[in-house]
Each structure stands twice: as C-alpha cells, then as structure tokens.
Amino acid sequence: xxxxxxxxxxxxxxxxxxxxxxxxxxxxxxxxxxxxxxxxxxxxxxxxxxxxxxxxxxxxxxxxxxxxxxx
Numbered sequence: 001x002x003x004x005x006x007x008x009x010x011x012x013x014x015x016x017x018x019x020x021x022x023x024x025x026x027x028x029x030x031x032x033x034x035x036x037x038x039x040x041x042x043x044x045x046x047x048x049x050x051x052x053x054x055x056x057x058x059x060x061x062x063x064x065x066x067x068x069x070x071x
Contacts, residue, residue: 013064020057 031050035043 017061024054024057 028050031046034046038046
C-alpha cells in the first residue's frame with residue numbers, strides 16, 4: 001500500500017513538473033518572438049528574470065529529489 005501511495009504522489013508531481021515545463025517553453029517562445037521587436041534593455045531584464053526563475057526551479061528540484069531519496 002505504501003508503495004502505491006508513493007507512486008501516486010510521484011505521478012502527481014510529474015504532472016505538475018510537465019505543466020511547469022510547458023508553461024516555461026510557452027513563455028520562452030513568447031519572449032523570443034518579442035525579442036525581435038523589444039529594446040535591448042528589456043530583453044536583458046527578461047533574460048535575467050527567466051534565468052533566475054530556472055535557477056530557482058533547478059534548486060527546488062534538486063532539493064526535492066534529495067529529500068525523496070533520503071526518506
């Protein structure tokens with residue numbers, strides 16, 4: 001029973017991860033289309049925001065995986 005619960009939680013987490021990645025890719029596509037018409041300063045700020053967002057995501061994922069394997 002415990003194994004099924006863990007598998008269900010993992011599947012739920014993977015769905016959220018996939019939705020997050022799809023949203024990130026859509027945002028990236030939107031920003032790339034905008035870059036052609038946007039000033040350089042806006043492009044650099046947007047790139048920095050997306051970079052920080054992805055870095056936070058990577059840290060959270062790494063921290064979450066360590067917690068899962070240690071329990």
